[in-house]
Amino acid sequence: MNRNRQLGLASFLTVLAAILASFAIAVALIFVFSKNPGQTLYYYFLGPFLSRYALFNMLESSVPLMFTGLGIALAFNSGVTNLGGEGQIFSGALVAVVVGIAVPAAPRALGVLAILAGGTLAGGLLAGFSGVLRRRWNVSELLTTYLLSSGVVYVINYLILGPLRNPQKMTIESVSIPAWFMLARLAPPSFLHSGLLLALAAAGAVYFLVYRTHLGYELRASGSNRQFARYGGINVGQYFVLPLLLSGGLTGLGGAVQVVGRYQSCFTDLTAGLGWNGIAVALIARNNPLAVVPAALLYAYLSAGAKAAMINSDVTFELAAIIQAVIFYLITAEAAMAFFRRRLNG
Amino acid sequence: MSLQAIGDTIAIMTPFLLAATGGLFSSLAGMLNIALEGLMLNSAFFSVVFTVATGNLFLGVLAGVAATLLLTAVFGGIALGLRANIFICGLATNLLAAALSIVLSFKIYGQTGSVTFPGMPTLEPLVIPGISSIPVLGELLSGHNLLTYLSWVLLGAAYLVIYRLPFGMRLRAVGQDPEASRALGINVRGMHIAALLISGFACALGGASLTLTLGAFVPNVTSGRGWIALVIIYLGNRTPLGILIGSLVFGFVEYLSNLLQTTSSIPAGLLLAMPFFATVLALILYAVLESRLARRRAPLGAGAPAAKAGADAAQEPAEGPPEGSPER
Numbered sequence: 001m002n003r004n005r006q007l008g009l010a011s012f013l014t015v016l017a018a019i020l021a022s023f024a025i026a027v028a029l030i031f032v033f034s035k036n037p038g039q040t041l042y043y044y045f046l047g048p049f050l051s052r053y054a055l056f057n058m059l060e061s062s063v064p065l066m067f068t069g070l071g072i073a074l075a076f077n078s079g080v081t082n083l084g085g086e087g088q089i090f091s092g093a094l095v096a097v098v099v100g101i102a103v104p105a106a107p108r109a110l111g112v113l114a115i116l117a118g119g120t121l122a123g124g125l126l127a128g129f130s131g132v133l134r135r136r137w138n139v140s141e142l143l144t145t146y147l148l149s150s151g152v153v154y155v156i157n158y159l160i161l162g163p164l165r166n167p168q169k170m171t172i173e174s175v176s177i178p179a180w181f182m183l184a185r186l187a188p189p190s191f192l193h194s195g196l197l198l199a200l201a202a203a204g205a206v207y208f209l210v211y212r213t214h215l216g217y218e219l220r221a222s223g224s225n226r227q228f229a230r231y232g233g234i235n236v237g238q239y240f241v242l243p244l245l246l247s248g249g250l251t252g253l254g255g256a257v258q259v260v261g262r263y264q265s266c267f268t269d270l271t272a273g274l275g276w277n278g279i280a281v282a283l284i285a286r287n288n289p290l291a292v293v294p295a296a297l298l299y300a301y302l303s304a305g306a307k308a309a310m311i312n313s314d315v316t317f318e319l320a321a322i323i324q325a326v327i328f329y330l331i332t333a334e335a336a337m338a339f340f341r342r343r344l345n346g
Numbered sequence: 347m348s349l350q351a352i353g354d355t356i357a358i359m360t361p362f363l364l365a366a367t368g369g370l371f372s373s374l375a376g377m378l379n380i381a382l383e384g385l386m387l388n389s390a391f392f393s394v395v396f397t398v399a400t401g402n403l404f405l406g407v408l409a410g411v412a413a414t415l416l417l418t419a420v421f422g423g424i425a426l427g428l429r430a431n432i433f434i435c436g437l438a439t440n441l442l443a444a445a446l447s448i449v450l451s452f453k454i455y456g457q458t459g460s461v462t463f464p465g466m467p468t469l470e471p472l473v474i475p476g477i478s479s480i481p482v483l484g485e486l487l488s489g490h491n492l493l494t495y496l497s498w499v500l501l502g503a504a505y506l507v508i509y510r511l512p513f514g515m516r517l518r519a520v521g522q523d524p525e526a527s528r529a530l531g532i533n534v535r536g537m538h539i540a541a542l543l544i545s546g547f548a549c550a551l552g553g554a555s556l557t558l559t560l561g562a563f564v565p566n567v568t569s570g571r572g573w574i575a576l577v578i579i580y581l582g583n584r585t586p587l588g589i590l591i592g593s594l595v596f597g598f599v600e601y602l603s604n605l606l607q608t609t610s611s612i613p614a615g616l617l618l619a620m621p622f623f624a625t626v627l628a629l630i631l632y633a634v635l636e637s638r639l640a641r642r643r644a645p646l647g648a649g650a651p652a653a654k655a656g657a658d659a660a661q662e663p664a665e666g667p668p669e670g671s672p673e674r
Binding site: 033133137138139140143144146147148150151152153154155157158161162276279283315316318319320321322324325326328329330331332333334335336338 | 420424427428429430431434435437438439441442444445446448449452453458570573574576577580613615616618619620622623625626629630633634637
């Protein structure tokens with residue numbers, strides 16, 4: 001077995017070990033928190049597979065995770081950090097709504113395209129601004145992506161509660177975009193929509209960009225060793241702005257797809273931790289854009305299981321977050337990596 | 347600005363000051379501890395739970411500290427022991443603390459939202475006899491709660507420990523050059539563990555000061571204060587005095603945001619965003635000022651490289667995840 005193969009396998013086994021450990025902890029927690037652990041376990045692990053409806057809804061919930069996972073993986077590949085996923089998804093969704101209600105008479109394809117472009121631009125500019133701050137004044141993008149995102153979340157919440165609120169709805173949400181802009185449902189009555197195809201295409205596109213183009217090569221070179229890349233004649237300054245622009249663009253696109261594929265409007269808890277989950281998805285995928293697809297599916301499965309357990313049994317949804325934290329903790333453990341490499345060496 | 351405003355600012359800055367003082371230790375040891383937020387939140391929850399259960403504030407704070415030291419041990423144990431990326435482990439800790447508080451709140455009180463406890467003892471203002479009679483100073487420095495006083499004591503203690511004790515010398519040495527420190531016989535791993543536990547302890551007090559004055563637990567009650575504390579450490583040049591000034595500034599921003607909610611027609615929802623944007627603005631101003639100063643200090647014609655060096659030094663605390671793990 002050559003060295004690269006071995007590294008890849010050890011890396012895969014580390015991810016697998018982290019996931020199995022999180023499953024073990026899930027079982028333990030359910031025994032602690034549930035009065036009826038048998039039932040809770042049944043729904044937690046099998047709930048997403050019990051009906052076509054549940055299965056397709058799980059697939060649907062993997063769509064935004066693919067977009068955020070791709071966005072974060074792209075940033076990590078380029079050696080920048082994007083902690084502002086929440087705000088970028090949210091602004092993508094809000095701008096999608098605004099564009100949708102601004103061009104109600106547009107032809108369908110054009111309208112959808114404008115909505116998606118608006119969301120992408122919103123997320124991209126928000127993250128790209130942090131890139132500009134990093135490039136121009138060396139202000140840590142790790143801090144500014146988070147801080148700007150948090151501020152923007154409050155602003156958008158204000159807009160949804162106030163100026164953009166739909167007065168005809170009982171629930172607190174923004175006005176809705178025209179129904180004919182909504183993406184096609186692939187398997188009604190489930191929510192699965194053609195945004196899934198867009199997400200898969202995006203994964204392919206990001207993979208191609210990162211691994212098959214000169215730009216991608218320069219991005220990765222700046223990401224793995226900025227000094228070295230500079231000596232190699234790469235203009236590393238621009239590789240603070242561009243990767244964040246693209247990263248935020250992908251997350252923002254994810255927000256717009258949530259609107260145009262699933263919700264038709266924007267509401268206060270639309271992001272639901274997607275920005276953070278995208279980081280976990282990218283880490284599980286080891287920052288490989290193609291691996292983001294199965295990683296997002298796995299993550300969607302974990303959340304769907306928790307939802308099924310919440311509806312059919314007596315645990316709260318936040319149980320999923322604890323289990324996700326366990327994956328987060330263990331996924332980068334180098335001790336596990338070293339252990340598996342020793343084992344593979346025999 | 348009235349005396350009252352300054353007094354209120356001093357009270358509001360307590361959680362910032364405590365979290366930043368704690369984070370200063372991990373930062374000086376060369377670790378980017380982004381778990382300050384989660385550590386605070388953890389204690390904010392547990393200190394309320396145990397204060398309600400025992401009816402005793404002291405026991406409540408003690409339990410909050412104990413629970414948070416435990417969480418810090420998990421965080422540090424995985425980051426240092428299993429050599430996992432400390433930045434990602436920090437994110438995990440924030441996620442875990444938020445989820446744990448809600449899951450347990452549901453288990454104990456049957457609620458996932460805010461829980462108020464009308465009869466619960468809360469931290470009351472203490473009047474210090476000697477100081478309260480001094481004209482201006484008395485009004486500013488007296489009449490705060492015990493944890494606020496404790497935050498000042500801790501800041502002073504931090505100064506002494508960092509600059510006057512061998513422990514502090516070793517801590518800074520480890521942060522500057524772990525390899526050389528190891529060669530000198532310093533226990534690098536031990537220093538890292540100690541620094542994390544100190545930051546956990548201080549964050550625990552900071553979290554308790556949030557909810558024990560409130561008499562309630564609100565999900566995500568820390569609302570970004572741990573992150574702002576990170577910025578305070580960075581802007582304060584990683585010195586105790588800088589942290590004090592930074593905490594005053596951000597305490598004042600929050601005071602202003604609170605004040606405007608009651609006195610202005612600016613919607614409350616927008617004012618909640620203010621501290622975050624103010625923090626970004628402060629980061630930018632600091633960076634601009636620093637590059638200006640660096641350019642002025644540099645000899646003629648050598649402006650650009652000198653400015654670059656200053657910027658590089660300022661960048662130091664931010665270690666991204668891909669290369670991550672500053673330890674080793």
